[in-house]
Amino acid sequence: MTPPADATADPLADRRFMAAAIALSERGRGLSTPNPNVGCLIVCEGRVVGRGWTQKGGRPHAEAQALEQAMDRARGATAYVTLEPCFHLSPRGPRCADLIVRAGIRRVVIALRDPDPRTDGQGAAWLRDHGVAAEMGLLEAEARAAMAGFVLRQTLGRPAVTLKLGLSLDGRIALPDGSSRWITGPDARAHAHLERARHDAILAGGGTLRADAPRLDVRLPGLESHSPRRILLSGEAAPQGWERIERPEDIAALERVDHLLVEGGAGAAAAFLRAGLVDRLLLYRAPILIGEGLAALGDIGLADLADAHGRWTLTDERRLGVDRLEVYVAARNA
Numbered sequence: 001m002t003p004p005a006d007a008t009a010d011p012l013a014d015r016r017f018m019a020a021a022i023a024l025s026e027r028g029r030g031l032s033t034p035n036p037n038v039g040c041l042i043v044c045e046g047r048v049v050g051r052g053w054t055q056k057g058g059r060p061h062a063e064a065q066a067l068e069q070a071m072d073r074a075r076g077a078t079a080y081v082t083l084e085p086c087f088h089l090s091p092r093g094p095r096c097a098d099l100i101v102r103a104g105i106r107r108v109v110i111a112l113r114d115p116d117p118r119t120d121g122q123g124a125a126w127l128r129d130h131g132v133a134a135e136m137g138l139l140e141a142e143a144r145a146a147m148a149g150f151v152l153r154q155t156l157g158r159p160a161v162t163l164k165l166g167l168s169l170d171g172r173i174a175l176p177d178g179s180s181r182w183i184t185g186p187d188a189r190a191h192a193h194l195e196r197a198r199h200d201a202i203l204a205g206g207g208t209l210r211a212d213a214p215r216l217d218v219r220l221p222g223l224e225s226h227s228p229r230r231i232l233l234s235g236e237a238a239p240q241g242w243e244r245i246e247r248p249e250d251i252a253a254l255e256r257v258d259h260l261l262v263e264g265g266a267g268a269a270a271a272f273l274r275a276g277l278v279d280r281l282l283l284y285r286a287p288i289l290i291g292e293g294l295a296a297l298g299d300i301g302l303a304d305l306a307d308a309h310g311r312w313t314l315t316d317e318r319r320l321g322v323d324r325l326e327v328y329v330a331a332r333n334a
């Protein structure tokens with residue numbers, strides 16, 4: 001039987017399907033370690049016949065899940081994958097490059113080449129050697145952002161760090177007596193909880209622990225089990241249920257943490273910025289003025305105003321109830 005001719009490239013459709021695969025990959029963020037949060041879509045004659053994203057704990061891989069859904073409809077179809085299909089052998093499951101060949105996929109569109117040296121180009125080469133058209137680089141920057149933790153683990157040996165701050169219009173995070181509940185409203189807090197669910201671990205400084213005794217869990221219906229591990233930045237012992245690091249640089253040694261959310265306070269936030277360890281900023285800005293109070297950041301080591309410019313790129317902004325969210329990424333990652 002002749003397989004359906006799905007190998008005809010339509011650049012607009014390719015972009016649309018890859019964007020959908022990247023959106024799927026976001027579902028595994030904060031859950032998929034030690035594996036990358038990959039997304040995969042299988043499309044036959046313009047119709048989606050399989051969808052997958054890396055599952056909790058890293059298996060099944062996105063491709064395996066999508067192929068299982070697609071069954072026979074994978075024959076002759078196109079697969080959109082946010083990361084080059086893996087080529088390394090693992091006792092935990094098959095290699096995806098091989099699965100794709102055996103399923104009869106005709107064309108594979110890949111966003112990002114796998115920086116893991118065990119695959120790094122070999123997955124795509126295996127596909128081509130077996131008659132599968134493989135293209136790399138579509139929406140690469142977007143895929144890189146969605147899998148930032150995995151990419152930074154591979155390239156810099158540390159997790160991707162997001163710093164979250166709940167601010168007044170005048171840049172305060174607490175009253176002079178330290179009280180900060182609540183600066184933002186329920187919609188912004190719900191969004192912040194969703195962000196927690198998408199991180200492997202969440203960190204607060206010793207000052208915040210002493211002032212607020214925060215639970216740092218996810219209180220969204222259905223997502224309670226997605227509460228991340230809790231990390232304390234402190235010279236003092238951590239309470240039960242928390243892990244502790246003494247310096248921001250120690251995050252490199254946190255096993256199975258690819259995405260870390262730093263929730264303050266001012267001292268911890270400044271320490272991470274000073275160390276050059278913040279990749280993404282989430283600023284939830286409430287329409288209130290506090291005046292005298294605790295500034296959002298302590299000393300970040302800035303000596304010259306010129307050095308402050310060009311460091312952050314706005315990538316998203318939206319209203320959340322009465323509040324406003326601004327998302328910035330470090331210019332080096334943009």
Ligand SMILES: NC(=O)c1ccc[n+]([C@@H]2O[C@H](COP(=O)([O-])OP(=O)(O)OC[C@H]3O[C@@H](n4cnc5c(N)ncnc54)[C@H](OP(=O)(O)O)[C@@H]3O)[C@@H](O)[C@H]2O)c1
Binds near residue numbers: 248
């Ligand atoms: N609005 C918001 O988004 C928000 C979020 C969180 C907190 N807050 C507020 O922020 C206030 C707490 O902020 P804070 O600045 O006092 O405390 P903090 O940032 O929570 O913690 C500072 C502590 O971090 C530890 N640390 C370890 N290494 C450090 C380093 N290199 N640099 C700085 N600190 C280091 C030290 O802990 P040890 O002293 O234990 O060694 C230090 O005392 C509270 O009032 C809280 O309500 C607001």
